[in-house]
Amino acid sequence: MALRRLARSLGSLATALGVAFALPATADAASTARQESALVVEKTVNTPTPFSQGQVVTYTVVASNSEFATPSGTVIVGDQPAGPGLFILNMQGTNWTCGGECIYTGPALEAGADYPPITVTAEVAETAPSEVCNTAFVRTTASSGISDEDTVCSPVTQSPPADPAELSIAKSHSGTFSQGGTGTYTLTVSNASGAGPTEGTVTVTDTLPAGVTYNNATGNGWTCSQAAGTVTCTRSDELDPGESYPPITLTVNVTSGAACGFTNSATVSGGGSQSDTASDATAVGGGTCNGGNGGNGGNGGGGSILPISLSGLVPMFNNIAVNNNIDSPGATNTTNQDFAVNGS
Template identity: 45%
Template sequence: MSALGTVVGLGVALPFALAAPAHAQSTLSVAKSHEGNFARGGQGVYTITLTSTGATGVLDVTDNLPPGVTATALGGLLGPFCEITNGGTTVHCGNGLNFLGAISAPLDVTVNIAADAPCSVSNTVTVIETESEEQGGETFTHSASDPTTITGGNCDGGDGGGGGSILPINLNGVIPMFNNITTNSNIGSPGASNNSHQVFGLNAP
């Protein structure tokens, strides 16, 4: 059998011993990864990899994307078996997907990163594996998480374009801050005056 094994769609019976072990163990594992940091306003790619050493039950894969991250395209060996739903916030693979042999099957999820996405997110994929009665009838739940750093705006230590007061300037108690307003009232005329008003304040650290 090839290294990739076989991906089976709807209505395919799996060869398996009728006398299944009392406490069967799944042959499936799942991993989730990406390369580098993602940037606000940019794109990234998550890779979900299902690895099996033997026949699996029917698989149902769900990837609920974190806030600020939206799926736009699917690729890899599992891409044709999956779909993007809920406005790009969910990736789902089902329709009777299962494996007949040893396989490492990737799913590449291309995502858009919102301009106001959080600076750190964690993406979790969940796989529910349901065996047939001939296999033992057990259900296994697999999951994998992938923490992601997002850069740009205030994620890089800037103010992200956010507003704030102009005066007084907050220097955390290092330097006193003041507004200096001078009002001239026709200084060249008899009885005229020149008033200066200063307000000092110190912000404690």
């Protein structure tokens, strides 16, 4: 601050006396360009460098009156990024009213005096480049040009890319599925040990096979819906490596015309992971499955295991036919007999 203030002071004095002074070689270009400025600003970094991506950092900004010039009107100080990777969070200081900029509300200062310091808090972006810069400035009114500015650049340590999540899904069913009944599947999403945490939305989809319709889908933390036979469940909370989300319970209706066996598949995607699919082969009983009315013989719960035709085996009869004569357990015996004596 002393050197910058001295540059302004010499410039102001030279202007008043009509004398030209050569500024020290170390004075910066901004100082040279605004020798006669009434206000000076200087910015320092409080947080040790290099910064880290995602870190919150602070700066101190001090505005001063030049030695031989007294500012008039309002004094305004601001700070803004001078490139990508840095976000200004807030500014505050005694006798300053701060929003996007800080307006001085305290008593007037003597020439050469410093205004109360302003603390600037900023955040380094997670994707910040190897250097971030920001510029503090001071001016006398909202409509006036900048009286002075000071830009500070700081190095940023680049973090190695995080390991991606590695999601998998497991699918199973419980109990026996029957035609005309309901069935339950359980879907569980896990993240592999040694992988990274999930980022963003994780989505589970399950397209129901023919003969199966949606009944309900629930799971702690999951938001589930169904459209055109496809069940979709989503969530956005982070899943750490080696952990699993709460399971999804999917209840389905099995139609009376469903096949006696089908395979149901579910897929997990998103979260920064490659997708994964799991399938579950499901057998169906009841109705026309497992020896029902679709089998040979009987009109009940079992099928005939020995249909017999005795036609021509007994000479005395022209025709003897017995159908479904010996039935499996649970079947009802139904016979159809036609006795005709030879020659009659």
